[in-house]
Amino acid sequence: MFYKPDCLHFLGHIPCKPHKTSGYHCSDCPAxxxxxxxxxxxxxxAIGDVIRTTPLITRYKSLYPNAKFTWIxxxxxxxxxxxxxxxxxxxxEAVLQVQHTDWDIAINLDKExxxxxxxxxxxxxxxxxxxxxxxxxxxxxxxxxxxxETGLFDDVSKANTKNYCTEIFELxxxxxxxxxxxxxxxxxxxxxxxxxxxxxxxxxxxxxxxRWTTRLWSIEKWVELAKDLQNKGHHVLLLGxxxxxxxxxxxxxxxxxxxxxxxxxxxxxNLIDQCDLVVTQVTMGMHLTLGLRKKIVLMNNxxxxxxxxxxxxxxxxxxxKACKCFYKGSCVDGTSCMETLEPAVVLKAVDEVMAL
Numbered sequence: 187m188f189y190k191p192d193c194l195h196f197l198g199h200i201p202c203k204p205h206k207t208s209g210y211h212c213s214d215c216p217a218x219x220x221x222x223x224x225x226x227x228x229x230x231x232a233i234g235d236v237i238r239t240t241p242l243i244t245r246y247k248s249l250y251p252n253a254k255f256t257w258i259x260x261x262x263x264x265x266x267x268x269x270x271x272x273x274x275x276x277x278x279e280a281v282l283q284v285q286h287t288d289w290d291i292a293i294n295l296d297k298e299x300x301x302x303x304x305x306x307x308x309x310x311x312x313x314x315x316x317x318x319x320x321x322x323x324x325x326x327x328x329x330x331x332x333x334x335e336t337g338l339f340d341d342v343s344k345a346n347t348k349n350y351c352t353e354i355f356e357l358x359x360x361x362x363x364x365x366x367x368x369x370x371x372x373x374x375x376x377x378x379x380x381x382x383x384x385x386x387x388x389x390x391x392x393x394x395x396x397r398w399t400t401r402l403w404s405i406e407k408w409v410e411l412a413k414d415l416q417n418k419g420h421h422v423l424l425l426g427x428x429x430x431x432x433x434x435x436x437x438x439x440x441x442x443x444x445x446x447x448x449x450x451x452x453x454x455x456n457l458i459d460q461c462d463l464v465v466t467q468v469t470m471g472m473h474l475t476l477g478l479r480k481k482i483v484l485m486n487n488x489x490x491x492x493x494x495x496x497x498x499x500x501x502x503x504x505x506x507k508a509c510k511c512f513y514k515g516s517c518v519d520g521t522s523c524m525e526t527l528e529p530a531v532v533l534k535a536v537d538e539v540m541a542l
Contacts, residue, residue, distance in 0.1 A: 222252035228294040234473035241365035369477035389461035391471035393430035411529040412441035
């Protein structure tokens with residue numbers, strides 16, 4: 187029996203979709219589409235970093251409309267299956283598969299050693315990003331030098347004026363054109379939310395994770411902001427995961443804001459999609475908000491503000507006191523500068539962004 191393994195629809199281990207839906211065979215299949223490029227993306231890390239790497243898919247699709255994409259990650263559920271043909275969770279089986287496939291382009295954007303080792307071990311005509319060399323992560327070519335150096339030296343990182351997407355596009359030899367994040371809002375999952383849709387819905391994502399707790403804003407300030415937003419006629423929705431549950435219960439009790447609990451990732455994404463605007467720290471919630479193309483007020487203290495592209499839909503607010511804790515997990519002064527960011531400043535930013 188004749189078959190075409192270079193077809194974009196070909197699966198090998200099971201019938202392809204054109205055969206299942208129309209009974210086509212490879213010898214005379216009108217759906218045959220020759221694979222233009224085989225592109226591997228290695229992005230293992232945090233969910234937020236995976237989301238903000240997806241603009242590369244849009245650009246490569248514009249360059250190679252019939253490219254076949256394979257993405258290997260630790261967070262497969264966050265990626266849009268409709269845009270990427272193969273989404274693989276990092277495991278032995280996935281590593282074997284990518285090591286025994288010939289790639290046109292292979293990209294690793296992670297500085298973890300296992301990711302660098304994987305890029306080094308695959309067979310690709312072009313490689314971009316970082317490989318494992320002499321027991322340490324290093325750039326695979328000069329294109330990766332800039333982003334590599336901002337990760338090594340704080341002074342270089344502080345002086346950087348390029349956002350993340352600009353850096354990763356340059357790392358791949360391209361110029362960033364404002365391509366958006368790609369993400370599924372899971373509107374087809376049938377989630378039902380009890381929300382007052384007669385008012386603008388403002389989400390407050392109140393946590394910041396364990397790694398850099400210097401970002402944390404006090405419960406008292408969240409309560410004050412929630413009250414002020416409700417007084418202005420907004421429906422305030424508290425957002426967070428299991429880690430923020432007790433915090434959100436206290437904010438709910440102190441402000442009367444709506445708190446529906448914490449949910450699975452897909453439900454959480456869909457809940458954020460109900461919001462008109464989200465106030466958040468630099469967290470996964472920020473990336474989800476941007477991926478859903480929602481308005482955003484971003485509270486930032488320890489990161490370079492140039493790193494973030496808000497796609498013309500947001501505003502960054504910072505504490506009145508200059509932060510001394512660049513990428514640090516504990517405050518050098520003992521009391522976080524975040525306590526000098528007043529709710530009135532955040533409220534004003536919400537008004538300005540809602541008017542956009």
